[in-house]
Amino acid sequence: MLKYLLAATLLASPALAADTVILNARIHTMAGKGAAADGGRVAQGLCITNGRITAVGSAPLARACIRPGTRVIDAGGRLVLPGLIDSHMHPVMGSFGESGIDFAAADTPEKLATALAALKAANPGSGPIYARGWQNHLFGPHGPLASGLDAVFGDRIVIIESVDGHSSWYSSAALRAGGVTAATADPVPGNSFWERDAAGNPTGTAREGADADVMPRLISRRTADYRAALLRWLPRAAESGLTGVFDASMTAPTESAAHDMVAGLASSGQLSLRLFLSTFDRGQSDDPVARLVRLKQTHSVGLLRPTAVKLFGDGVPEAHTAYLLAPYRDRPDFRGVPIMTNAWLDARITAAEKAGIPVHVHAIGGAAVRQVLDAVARARFAGLTSQRHAIAHMDLVDPTDVPRFAKLNVVAQTSIQWATRDPSYDNIGSFVGADLMEAAYPVKSLIASGAVQSFGTDWPAAAYLSTWKPLTQIEVAVTRRLPGRRDLPARNPAQALSVAQAVRALTFGSAYQLGVERELGSLEVGKRADLILLDRDIFRIDPSTIAAGRSLLTMVDGRVVWDAR
Ligand SMILES: [Zn+2]
Numbered sequence: 001m002l003k004y005l006l007a008a009t010l011l012a013s014p015a016l017a018a019d020t021v022i023l024n025a026r027i028h029t030m031a032g033k034g035a036a037a038d039g040g041r042v043a044q045g046l047c048i049t050n051g052r053i054t055a056v057g058s059a060p061l062a063r064a065c066i067r068p069g070t071r072v073i074d075a076g077g078r079l080v081l082p083g084l085i086d087s088h089m090h091p092v093m094g095s096f097g098e099s100g101i102d103f104a105a106a107d108t109p110e111k112l113a114t115a116l117a118a119l120k121a122a123n124p125g126s127g128p129i130y131a132r133g134w135q136n137h138l139f140g141p142h143g144p145l146a147s148g149l150d151a152v153f154g155d156r157i158v159i160i161e162s163v164d165g166h167s168s169w170y171s172s173a174a175l176r177a178g179g180v181t182a183a184t185a186d187p188v189p190g191n192s193f194w195e196r197d198a199a200g201n202p203t204g205t206a207r208e209g210a211d212a213d214v215m216p217r218l219i220s221r222r223t224a225d226y227r228a229a230l231l232r233w234l235p236r237a238a239e240s241g242l243t244g245v246f247d248a249s250m251t252a253p254t255e256s257a258a259h260d261m262v263a264g265l266a267s268s269g270q271l272s273l274r275l276f277l278s279t280f281d282r283g284q285s286d287d288p289v290a291r292l293v294r295l296k297q298t299h300s301v302g303l304l305r306p307t308a309v310k311l312f313g314d315g316v317p318e319a320h321t322a323y324l325l326a327p328y329r330d331r332p333d334f335r336g337v338p339i340m341t342n343a344w345l346d347a348r349i350t351a352a353e354k355a356g357i358p359v360h361v362h363a364i365g366g367a368a369v370r371q372v373l374d375a376v377a378r379a380r381f382a383g384l385t386s387q388r389h390a391i392a393h394m395d396l397v398d399p400t401d402v403p404r405f406a407k408l409n410v411v412a413q414t415s416i417q418w419a420t421r422d423p424s425y426d427n428i429g430s431f432v433g434a435d436l437m438e439a440a441y442p443v444k445s446l447i448a449s450g451a452v453q454s455f456g457t458d459w460p461a462a463a464y465l466s467t468w469k470p471l472t473q474i475e476v477a478v479t480r481r482l483p484g485r486r487d488l489p490a491r492n493p494a495q496a497l498s499v500a501q502a503v504r505a506l507t508f509g510s511a512y513q514l515g516v517e518r519e520l521g522s523l524e525v526g527k528r529a530d531l532i533l534l535d536r537d538i539f540r541i542d543p544s545t546i547a548a549g550r551s552l553l554t555m556v557d558g559r560v561v562w563d564a565r
Contacts, residue, residue, distance in 0.1 A: 146170055416441060
């Protein structure tokens with residue numbers, strides 16, 4: 001019946017002339033109510049005019065848009081999907097931190113020693129060294145020691161951030177040059193602090209930005225370096241299938257320098273994906289809502305869209321800074337401390353609602369997740385219902401809080417590639433309990449409860465697997481194992497998703513979170529032509545081979561930004 005109606009419409013009105021037509025494709029439109037179940041209506045052809053989809057359907061329908069001068073792309077029978085949108089990432093910081101040495105892959109003491117030696121070899125001379133990516137599970141609960149760096153680098157300033165970005169490892173020379181001593185006050189005791197010995201002397205690990213004023217004095221960071229690193233990364237992002245990213249805070253080296261830098265790329269057409277910006281909350285006397293309102297006026301250029309205010313609800317379990325509902329296993333008197341007071345959070349959400357802006361709140365521990373849900377519930381009760389706020393990460397959400405996401409219209413944002421039994425699993429489990437670890441990332445329950453689930457990698461941050469690649473997220477959402485590792489046990493397979501559900505989280509889910517689902521997130525007439533042509537049909541292959549795939553053709557706004565055919 002539907003086919004008949006489409007054909008009748010086609011006969012009634014001559015097809016629009018297209019600049020681009022895709023033929024001989026297997027297009028999973030991700031459109032319609034059933035899209036989460038089966039990937040939506042499957043079409044064979046698609047027409048694009050002035051950056052928008054003007055027809056999607058059968059081969060004859062698409063052929064009717066062809067005129068002299070139309071670019072015709074033969075998809076060779078391959079899978080076409082809406083462009084994938086990452087709902088939480090830090091691409092500017094991620095691309096800048098790529099030292100060329102993969103510390104995240106150094107997951108044994110021996111591999112770490114090799115990586116440190118490589119870092120030294122790559123940085124001859126005596127200048128300061130900055131890198132990132134060390135794995136938390138290699139060290140005890142108080143983090144790495146300065147002496148570990150001194151043994152390799154001698155009396156040299158070396159600072160290496162952890163893979164999750166929540167801790168920094170300092171050499172003795174770096175501590176000394178930074179003026180960090182037993183007398184140095186911790187910014188927020190118990191949350192943002194220096195690890196210390198019994199005498200109070202710093203031992204070499206800074207938690208949660210305790211070094212925010214120290215590092216910039218030791219490591220020079222020029223905006224031009226950030227820009228060059230981002231430009232090197234953009235083609236790799238396009239190859240991975242990304243056409244959009246929500247940036248959950250960027251610095252280059254400051255937030256405003258980063259925003260100006262990406263605006264420059266956007267206005268000169270050098271940005272090859274959509275970048276949704278946030279303003280990062282800096283604490284009590286700061287007004288990130290007003291900053292975002294201004295940013296919308298000044299930085300809505302090209303593919304750039306200032307979108308949300310980023311707040312922090314807690315830290316991470318590795319640093320005992322996640323705010324839990326029950327005490328840490330190794331500290332029976334302590335369950336973390338909240339970063340926000342309820343009054344402060346209420347004021348932020350109220351201001352954001354009134355300005356027509358969603359908040360995007362980092363919350364990993366169950367108590368932090370509940371604190372945000374309670375605050376949104378108070379706002380909804382007060383009639384503030386216009387915005388889709390999001391809780392980011394929400395690793396340890398309590399089962400009783402799962403149904404509240406749908407009820408309160410709060411988007412569940414998850415870095416699903418963390419939901420594996422990777423080497424951080426037992427490490428974090430020893431802090432928070434194996435039961436919480438196994439129950440973490442209840443994405444299937446959330447979707448079943450009616451919540452909108454979005455996926456974003458949080459790159460470069462990670463508990464273990466640091467990546468920007470959306471196909472990795474799809475594979476792990478389906479297998480609950482590290483990519484390609486069929487030999488490993490799955491982590492809580494009862495929460496495994498179908499491929500269609502995982503794709504929907506990276507298309508409709510992210511678009512909904514960002515308020516652009518009428519423009520993006522599915523391949524339908526009238527929507528923006530953001531799409532990818534994959535080298536494999538992820539709906540039909542062994543799921544443990546999805547992450548190895550790549551895009552052969554990536555299009556944003558009907559413009560080809562990546563072509564590997
Ligand atoms: Zn993040």
